[in-house]
C-alpha cells in the first residue's frame with residue numbers, strides 16, 4: 502500500500518521534468534499510486550491503481566483511474582475506487598475531478614470477465630461492490646466533475662452521469678449505456694440515472710437502442726455539459742466549475758444535491774436484493790452467457 506498525497510505546486514501539475522512533487526502523507530488511499538501517464542501500463546493490476554492529486558490551494562482532488570488496458574471495472578478496482586472516495590470524504594476534499602490516467606479510455610465499463618462464466622457467488626460479490634461504489638459516488642458530499650478523456654460505454658457512462666458535471670474530450674470518443682446492444686438490460690438504477698440526466702424521452706431513445714453518443718451528440722442531448730479540445734482545457738473548465746462552490750456553504754450544497762438525488766438513491770437502497778436477483782437471473786442464463794462470450798470474442802478479434 503502506498504500512502505501518498507500529491508500536491509499541485511502552483512497549479513503547474515505534479516510532474517516537472519519527470520520528478521514528482523510529493524509532500525508528506527496526509528491520508529491513506531489504499532492501493533493508490535500517483536503515476537506519470539506514460540508509466541500507467543507498468544502498474545496494471547487486478548485491483549487497478551488510482552492516482553490522487555490534491556490541489557493544496559483549492560482542496561480539489563483529481564482522481565485518475567488506471568487499470569490497463571481499458572479501466573474495466575472489476576470487484577477489486579471498484580473497491581479501490583470506493584476506498585478512495587471514503588478517504589476524500591474523511592479528509593473533507595472540496596471537490597473531485599474524476600478522470601482516466603489511460604490514453605483513449607475513460608472506462609470501458611464493467612469488466613465483462615466478471616460477468617462471463619461467473620458463479621452466483623462471484624457475481625454476488627461483484628454486483629454488491631458495484632452497488633456500493635456507485636452509491637458512494639452518487640452521493641458524495643463534495644461536488645464532482647467527470648473529465649471524460651476517452652470512451653465511456655456502459656458503467657463508464659454511469660460513473661460519469663453520477664458526477665455533477667461532465668466535460669468530455671472531443672471529437673473521437675463515445676459515451677452511453679450500450680447494454681441492449683449486448684443483449685442485456687441496464688439495471689433500473691442505471692435507467693433512473695439516465696432519466697435524471699436526459700429526461701425520460703431522450704433516455705428511452707438512448708437506452709432502447711443502446712446508443713453510444715459522440716461528444717457533440719452527447720452535448721446536444723445534455724449527456725455532457727461541455728465538450729473540450731484538449732485535456733488542459735478540460736482541467737481548466739473542471740476547476741472553474743468547482744471554484745463556484747468555494748463561496749457556497751458546504752452543508753446547504755450537499756443537502757440540496759442529496760434532496761435532488763434522493764429518489765434514485767433510495768430506489769437502489771431499498772431494492773438492492775431485488776436488483777441482485779435480477780442480475781443473477783439474467784447474467785447466468787445460457788442465452789446471455791452465449792451472447793457475452795461472442796461479445797468478448799468480437800472485442801478480442803479487433
Ligand SMILES: CCCC/C=C/CC(=O)SCCNC(=O)CCNC(=O)[C@H](O)C(C)(C)COP(=O)(O)OP(=O)(O)OC[C@H]1O[C@@H](n2cnc3c(N)ncnc32)[C@H](O)[C@@H]1OP(=O)(O)O
Nearest residue numbers: 571573609610611612613614652654655656686780800801
Ligand atoms: C443486468 C446486467 C447489467 C450489466 C450492465 C453492464 C454495464 C457495462 O458496463 S457492460 C460493458 C460495456 N462496455 C463495453 O461494451 C465496452 C467494450 N469495449 C470496447 O468497446 C472497446 O474495448 C473500447 C472502445 C473500450 C476500447 O477499444 P480499443 O480498441 O482501445 O481496445 P480493445 O482492443 O477493444 O480492448 C483492449 C482489450 O481490453 C478488452 N476489453 C475491452 N473492454 C472490456 C470490458 N468491458 N471488459 C473486459 N475486457 C474488455 C478487450 O477484449 C481487449 O482484450 P485483449 O487485449 O485480450 O484482446
